[in-house]
Amino acid sequence: MDLSYGGEYEAFRGEVRDFIADHASQAPKGNGMRSKPVLDWQALLIEKGYTARTIPREYGGHGAEPDILKSRIIAEEFANAQVSNGLGGQGIQMLVPTLLEIGTEEQKKRFIGPTLRGEIVWCQGYSEPNAGSDLASLTTSAVLDGDEWVVNGQKIWTSTAKQADWIFCLVRTEPEAPKHKGISFLLFSMDTPGIEVRPLKTMTGDSTFNEVFFTDVRVPKQQIVGSRGEGWFVANSILRHERGMLGDPNATFSRLNALIELMQQETVDSRRVIDNPVFRDRLMQIQGEVMAMRFNDMRILSAKLNNKDASLAGMIVKLQGTELRHRLEGLAIDALGELGLLYEDSPLLRGQGAWQSQYMFYLGLIIGGGTSQIQKNIISERGLGMPREPKPQQV
Amino acid sequence: MEFGLTEEQVLLQDSVGRYLADHASLDRARQFADGAEERAADVCTALAELGVSGLIIDEAYGGVGLKMLDAAIVAEQLGGNVTPIAFAASAVMVPLALQRAGSEAQKAHWLPLLAAGEASAGAAVSEAVAAREDARISASGGTLTGRALFVLDHAADVYLVADDRRKMHLVEAKARGLTSTRLTSIDKTRHIGELRFEGVAADPLPGSDDPAVLADVIDAGRIVLAADTLGAAQNMLDQAVAYAGERQQFGRVIASFQAVKHMCAEMAARLEPCRAMIWYAAHAFDEVPEESRLTACHTKAHLGEVGKFVAKTATEVHGGMGFTDLLGLHYWFKRIGFNRQMLGGPELVREEAARLQELI
Ligand SMILES: Cc1cc2nc3c(=O)[nH]c(=O)nc-3n(C[C@H](O)[C@H](O)[C@H](O)COP(=O)(O)OP(=O)(O)OC[C@H]3O[C@@H](n4cnc5c(N)ncnc54)[C@H](O)[C@@H]3O)c2cc1C
Numbered sequence: 001m002d003l004s005y006g007g008e009y010e011a012f013r014g015e016v017r018d019f020i021a022d023h024a025s026q027a028p029k030g031n032g033m034r035s036k037p038v039l040d041w042q043a044l045l046i047e048k049g050y051t052a053r054t055i056p057r058e059y060g061g062h063g064a065e066p067d068i069l070k071s072r073i074i075a076e077e078f079a080n081a082q083v084s085n086g087l088g089g090q091g092i093q094m095l096v097p098t099l100l101e102i103g104t105e106e107q108k109k110r111f112i113g114p115t116l117r118g119e120i121v122w123c124q125g126y127s128e129p130n131a132g133s134d135l136a137s138l139t140t141s142a143v144l145d146g147d148e149w150v151v152n153g154q155k156i157w158t159s160t161a162k163q164a165d166w167i168f169c170l171v172r173t174e175p176e177a178p179k180h181k182g183i184s185f186l187l188f189s190m191d192t193p194g195i196e197v198r199p200l201k202t203m204t205g206d207s208t209f210n211e212v213f214f215t216d217v218r219v220p221k222q223q224i225v226g227s228r229g230e231g232w233f234v235a236n237s238i239l240r241h242e243r244g245m246l247g248d249p250n251a252t253f254s255r256l257n258a259l260i261e262l263m264q265q266e267t268v269d270s271r272r273v274i275d276n277p278v279f280r281d282r283l284m285q286i287q288g289e290v291m292a293m294r295f296n297d298m299r300i301l302s303a304k305l306n307n308k309d310a311s312l313a314g315m316i317v318k319l320q321g322t323e324l325r326h327r328l329e330g331l332a333i334d335a336l337g338e339l340g341l342l343y344e345d346s347p348l349l350r351g352q353g354a355w356q357s358q359y360m361f362y363l364g365l366i367i368g369g370g371t372s373q374i375q376k377n378i379i380s381e382r383g384l385g386m387p388r389e390p391k392p393q394q395v
Numbered sequence: 396m397e398f399g400l401t402e403e404q405v406l407l408q409d410s411v412g413r414y415l416a417d418h419a420s421l422d423r424a425r426q427f428a429d430g431a432e433e434r435a436a437d438v439c440t441a442l443a444e445l446g447v448s449g450l451i452i453d454e455a456y457g458g459v460g461l462k463m464l465d466a467a468i469v470a471e472q473l474g475g476n477v478t479p480i481a482f483a484a485s486a487v488m489v490p491l492a493l494q495r496a497g498s499e500a501q502k503a504h505w506l507p508l509l510a511a512g513e514a515s516a517g518a519a520v521s522e523a524v525a526a527r528e529d530a531r532i533s534a535s536g537g538t539l540t541g542r543a544l545f546v547l548d549h550a551a552d553v554y555l556v557a558d559d560r561r562k563m564h565l566v567e568a569k570a571r572g573l574t575s576t577r578l579t580s581i582d583k584t585r586h587i588g589e590l591r592f593e594g595v596a597a598d599p600l601p602g603s604d605d606p607a608v609l610a611d612v613i614d615a616g617r618i619v620l621a622a623d624t625l626g627a628a629q630n631m632l633d634q635a636v637a638y639a640g641e642r643q644q645f646g647r648v649i650a651s652f653q654a655v656k657h658m659c660a661e662m663a664a665r666l667e668p669c670r671a672m673i674w675y676a677a678h679a680f681d682e683v684p685e686e687s688r689l690t691a692c693h694t695k696a697h698l699g700e701v702g703k704f705v706a707k708t709a710t711e712v713h714g715g716m717g718f719t720d721l722l723g724l725h726y727w728f729k730r731i732g733f734n735r736q737m738l739g740g741p742e743l744v745r746e747e748a749a750r751l752q753e754l755i
Contacts, residue, residue, distance in 0.1 A: 001397065001398065001399065001400070001401070001464055001674060001678045001682075002396055002397045003396065003398060003678065003682070003683075067396070068396060068398070069396050260752075260754070264754070274749075274754050274755075275755070277746070280746075280749050280754065280755070281742060281745055281746070283749075283754075284693075284696070284745035284746075284748050284749050285696075285700070285741075285745065287693065287748070288693035288694075288696055288697040288700075288745070288748070289697065291672065291690065291693050291697075292668040292669060292671070292672040292693075292697055293668055295398075295668065295671035295672045295674070295675040296667065296668035296670075296671045296672075298398045298671065298675070299398050299399065299670070299671040299674070301398070302396070302397055302398035302399055303399065305396075305397075306397055306399070308399060312663060312667050313667050313668070313670075313671065316663065316664040316667050316668070319660075319664050320664050320665070320668065373657070375660075375664075376656065376657040376660035376661065376664075377653070377656065377657075377660075379660035379663055379664055380656035380657065380659050380660040380663075381656070383660070383663055384636050384659055384660070384663055385636070386636065386639065386640070386650045386651070386655075386656050386659060387640075387648065387650055387651040388651075389651065389653060390647065390651055
């Protein structure tokens with residue numbers, strides 16, 4: 001164990017703190033993802049190395065050496081200050097790492113920089129009406145015609161498809177191959193003719209996801225990541241990144257701090273909520289769990305850097321992280337009682353209604369990105385080496 | 396920068412683990428639990444030779460001079476093997492108290508004996524955490540009077556006793572006016588007991604006027620008990636996965652039933668982050684003082700909760716076999732139950748965590 005926060009790190013923490021103190025007023029608060037404050041803030045954070053920190057400069061990142069202590073300090077300080085630590089989303093958190101790993105040089109140069117800067121917003125076209133948990137049974141097809149793929153079919157639950165400029169999409173290119181081996185991974189512009197997006201309203205009241213229909217959508221042949229038929233492999237490498245991002249303990253830590261403040265401010269019968277031992281104990285339980293997940297996160301980062309195996313520690317993050325976050329938001333609602341029910345533009349609304357919307361949103365994330373049940377299948381099979389579900393007998 | 400164990404620590408883990416697997420199997424624990432042994436002398440001697448009893452004792456006093464993380468690594472192995480040995484108090488809490496607050500004479504007398512495994516020490520500090528039955532010890536004129544319950548590592552030659560002003564004293568087991576009674580608990584691999592003091596001459600630890608010393612001693616005990624739970628729970632999970640891979644019902648191994656797989660996945664998902672938590676808590680104890688108390692509290696409480704879940708679930712995976720004495724799974728179940736309550740159950744320790752943050 002070598003976590004010595006030597007002088008260098010203390011100085012670095014000081015720098016981050018000073019930066020936040022000096023610039024927090026410029027940080028976006030609930031602005032749209034293309035607004036000037038968001039894009040400016042993103043550019044500033046990349047320049048300072050507080051986001052896209054280790055992505056090479058030639059691709060539009062900050063280009064710093066990986067240093068998990070510094071990454072931890074940045075995550076902590078932004079979380080403590082409850083200030084935005086930059087843009088997230090499927091493009092930045094899932095596609096960029098995948099392109100870095102598998103993309104061609106041309107793809108890296110073309111897509112990573114604009115994605116990091118927030119100029120290209122992506123959506124993820126995986127799920128279909130009949131291919132959810134069983135994603136590999138997807139049927140949206142792409143047939144090569146000259147120098148172009150011709151895409152036909154339908155996606156569903158596609159988050160931000162309405163706002164997105166581009167989509168990374170799984171399509172079946174080898175209909176004769178076994179189901180996992182017939183899939184390819186395409187990138188294409190959402191402006192391509194033949195794409196229709198129909199928003200689906202979610203339980204939160206927002207239309208965060210959509211149905212997307214493809215009719216003879218023509219995609220240049222080279223906009224494939226990995227080779228033909230390797231899409232499942234590429235997608236799995238993405239899912240690894242997605243599962244790391246869903247349930248991020250630092251984001252949860254930030255919400256925990258907000259929850260602690262809330263419980264100190266709100267009162268029941270003129271007593272602070274935190275003075276109620278039952279609420280206090282529930283808060284402390286969650287604090288302990290958040291702590292465990294943050295140390296687990298440090299272990300994962302360190303294992304990556306030092307080429308050690310912490311695969312089980314990584315495999316459990318999506319399951320534990322999203323369930324924990326859902327419970328945390330739920331505790332805030334309980335602490336608020338009837339006030340916790342208020343929503344949208346209601347007077348007396350607390351925290352802009354975020355406790356309720358996050359509570360519901362995180363239920364969505366428990367389902368999205370591979371449900372909790374699917375996570376448990378993965379943990380038991382790949383993590384613990386238990387046998388796969390036997391295939392039902394053909395009748 | 397590395398968040399993990401050093402090569403030396405992995406070596407320590409392996410050497411203790413290998414010895415325990417080869418020489419201190421469940422049969423040995425069972426023999427200890429069934430018999431009337433005060434100490435499992437063979438195990439104590441062998442572990443003393445491996446440096447376990449002197450692990451955190453300074454080299455100047457015959458110990459190995461290691462730190463809390465090393466103690467946690469060993470505790471994990473002991474829990475994993477339900478080893479019948481006095482460790483939490485005898486090898487960690489009492490040596491720590493002596494080193495932080497003992498006089499030169501106290502250290503020179505006791506530390507070499509403890510390091511060599513020639514003496515063992517108990518800790519009577521439960522009342523400083525949460526007194527049951529209104530038990531308390533008061534000190535006056537160099538003597539102790541009162542009652543101490545749930546003394547850890549009770550079969551000892553010397554006791555570390557916390558009085559009602561949080562000052563600590565040493566009392567020899569053979570001291571006049573001291574009555575000692577074993578309290579039989581579910582966990583027969585470790586002894587706890589009651590001490591009654593009637594004007595017993597005590598030898599105060601001069602440095603323990605500072606109440607932070609006792610708090611450190613309790614933190615250390617909590618980390619070590621939590622690490623013991625980590626090892627015990629990991630072992631129960633491993634046993635459950637192995638058993639499920641062999642046991643057949645409905646013409647297939649039960650490990651292929653999703654309900655069973657999901658029980659195991661949930662155990663793994665809750666337990667895996669505990670490993671990092673123990674590492675950090677133990678590391679923080681020595682190196683990050685500003686975080687160490689809160690981390691120790693949360694680690695104790697969290698491992699108590701996760702341990703309880705794993706103990707129940709792993710037993711269920713074994714079906715009726717899990718409930719038998721024959722398989723012996725209950726030794727781990729009880730070990731985890733013991734660790735959960737000693738030095739403060741989850742609710743009490745979380746209340747302390749809240750107080751540390753001035754939320755109360
Ligand atoms: C908020 C949100 C955002 C999303 N965003 C996107 C996106 O941007 N792009 C995209 O492509 N998709 C997205 N999805 C879709 C998401 O990936 C799927 O909803 C998810 O994979 C589950 O598929 P399904 O909805 O078809 O449910 P089903 O697969 O029908 O599952 C229904 C229930 O059956 C259980 N189940 C299914 N199979 C098994 C099994 N083998 N073992 C045990 N239980 C099983 C599930 O756990 C679940 O409880 C999003 C979903 C949500 C909720």
